[in-house]
Amino acid sequence: MAGAVPAGPRLRADARRNSEQIRSAAIGAFQGQGLTVPLEEVAKAAGVSKATIFNRFGGRVGLIEAVIEEVVARELFALVDRTRTVDDAGERIAYYLTAIRDLQYRQPAFNDVLLQTYPHSGQLMEICRVGSVANEEFVEAARAGGALRPEFTAGDLHALVLDNALALKHGERPSREDYDRRTGYLLDGIRGRSSGAL
Structure with missing residues (x-):
């Protein structure tokens, strides 16, 4: 058609902008409410339709995998690396x-x-694998040094962390003060008898 403006570059720019808006909205929503937040909320925050999320990312799992490094993985992996520096x-x-x-x-x-x-989600399962390896490493070293009860295992630590995840996701959220106090009780409970305070 004479005088028509080529649509290709404009559509690509719009698609890129929509994708970045969705990513930004998803990061905020997932960090604030978890990965199960309704996609309608993400779409509304991004100023797009829910269908656009599916068009750009293939659905929830695709969207999660597009942002999970910023939401969880980067901080968790840095935490594990910092832990390894403690002598x-x-x-x-x-x-x-x-x-x-x-x-x-x-x-x-x-x-x-x-x-x-x-x-x-392969990426989410990889994060879990890294966490499991770290649990084994740190628990075994602490047991060998007498800092943990000899019967305490990496499986016990895993169960305690999962119990906490369920309580935070489905239970009444405690105050930060109460939460930190209970962390202290947990550490006291798993401490080896011959060790000093954890």
């Missing part, structure tokens, strides 16, 4: 457990990852 095994496990519980309190999306809410 004393007892202090290391105390730091790790305290930091994990802090992340659970602040980031609802982390609890959804731990609970494997979307097991078809």
